Amino acid sequence: MHIQVENAACGLCESAETHQHLFTECHWGNTLRKDLANWMGVELLRGTIQQILAWIKRRRCKQLKKEAVAAMYGATIYYTWQARNWRPFRQEHVNTNFIIKQIKKELQVRLERVKESRKARNCQDLIQRICGR
Numbered sequence: 704m705h706i707q708v709e710n711a712a713c714g715l716c717e718s719a720e721t722h723q724h725l726f727t728e729c730h731w732g733n734t735l736r737k738d739l740a741n742w743m744g745v746e747l748l749r750g751t752i753q754q755i756l757a758w759i760k761r762r763r764c765k766q767l768k769k770e771a772v773a774a775m776y777g778a779t780i781y782y783t784w785q786a787r788n789w790r791p792f793r794q795e796h797v798n799t800n801f802i803i804k805q806i807k808k809e810l811q812v813r814l815e816r817v818k819e820s821r822k823a824r825n826c827q828d829l830i831q832r833i834c835g836r
């Protein structure tokens with residue numbers, strides 16, 4: 704992924720904004736990832752996006768779980784970029800709790816859609832955790 708970022712302060716905190724900072728180090732995105740990994744009952748992964756995706760791919764676990772974890776990391780990148788852009792242009796500070804709720808809702812919808820499928824059959828713990836009340 705090569706999104707150009709200017710050499711200025713991070714749009715979400717006071718650190719210098721680099722690609723590496725924004726997508727892997729910034730506490731704003733880390734707050735999302737920590738909360739969501741805990742909610743999903745999965746280990747929190749650290750590193751670059753490429754490292755995280757490679758790790759998920761290599762990992763021995765159910766396909767659906769891998770997809771859900773990859774979707775979660777993908778969502779945190781999407782929302783980090785969005786929040787970073789909203790700050791200067793809309794003068795809006797995006798609240799992490801609001802985004803966490805949004806991502807949870809999206810993951811629930813995605814899993815609800817496949818929960819009767821074959822690949823969901825051996826992944827009931829995750830389905831229960833995310834879609835169960």
Ligand SMILES: [Zn+2]
Pocket residue numbers: 713714715716717718724725728729730731
């Ligand atoms: Zn930052």
